[in-house]
Amino acid sequence: MEARRDSRSEMILLALPSTFTYSEARRSGLSEYRLYRLRDEGVIEVIGRGLFRRTDADAPVDIDLLTVARRAPMATLCLTSALARHGLTDEIPTTIDVALPRGAHRPTVPAPVTWHLFDPDTFGIGRTTVPLDEQTSIGLYDAQRSIIDAARLRHREGSELVYGALRRWLRRHGSSPSELLAMARQFPQAERTLREALEILL
Template identity: 70%
Template sequence: MGSADRSETESAPLGILPATFSYSQALEAGLSEWQLYQLRDQGIIEPVGRGLYRRHDADGADIDLIEVAHRAPSATLCLTTALARHGLTDEIPSRIDAALPRGRHRPATTAPVAWHWFDPATFEIGRTELQLDPDTSIGLYSAERSIIDAVRLRHREGPDLAYAALRRWLRRGNASPAKLLRMARQFPRAERPLREALEILL
């Protein structure tokens, strides 16, 4: 068997793996540790993080978000990162703002992440999904939830972030202050200041 045939045989299990996969998934698919490292050295796969790989033939994606999604399936983009995704701030965060339900373990990542712990009772409110590639998605808070979080955490994040986002959101044709306030009722620290801000801005 020639070297080309041998390489093709060794990499055959790669075809059944998702675009991003773990070391253990590779072994379960039939790749040996040696074959895995050979594929890496040949540029057929690339490391995404410790024990996490991505196929070189996969479509382009945000590798940092891919890693976060794999390390913490419940992770949800929030605060500045979410506001930027919704076009509600011009700030470019140096780290990914990601929320986890309070009590969850903070995963180790090579991606720069600022972890935030939110109340499990309200964690799912306004949570949507952002598709990163055909196999991977990550949580993303809606524009309304992101504004509410920025308001209730303004002592930490700064009031400018919250109120600038609110002003920009109100200029949109589909903004619904009533919907925003309904959601804010479930966050006592945000409802009153948000209502007061809306009275001034509207």
């Protein structure tokens, strides 16, 4: 009888995505007892509050980003974290810079996150996504938007961040200051700073 229950649990588990929530597991037919027994047996691991991942999942993932993306679907890597991903800074942030639309819920996550609340009207400008596993992606601002955000928040992030990122971006083949400034027009607090910086660097 126990083997039959184990077999059924394994079938349910295989039907779930590699990363799943407690609610998804329960809706699929796993009892709370069986769910936590699978955890104790090492078949699944807890990666966040009410969030689980199969230990036999094929591809390795960034668990911190995965928990953030599952808790906040609009989460978008920004500022130093985004610039580092684009190879535009050598700074290694001590926390993950994540943007959400102003007014959105900031969930509690085990990952070291600094939340940034951006204007909902411009939140989607320059936003792309990066796949984390077969069903989960996280937002990522493109290089131009990341430079613009560094410029408009230079009083908090430091001027060297924007100057260093801009300098590297300009050295890249195909980088177009006119495209950067066209996007910056939608962020008046950044446009003047970027124009002045470009005059110095070009």
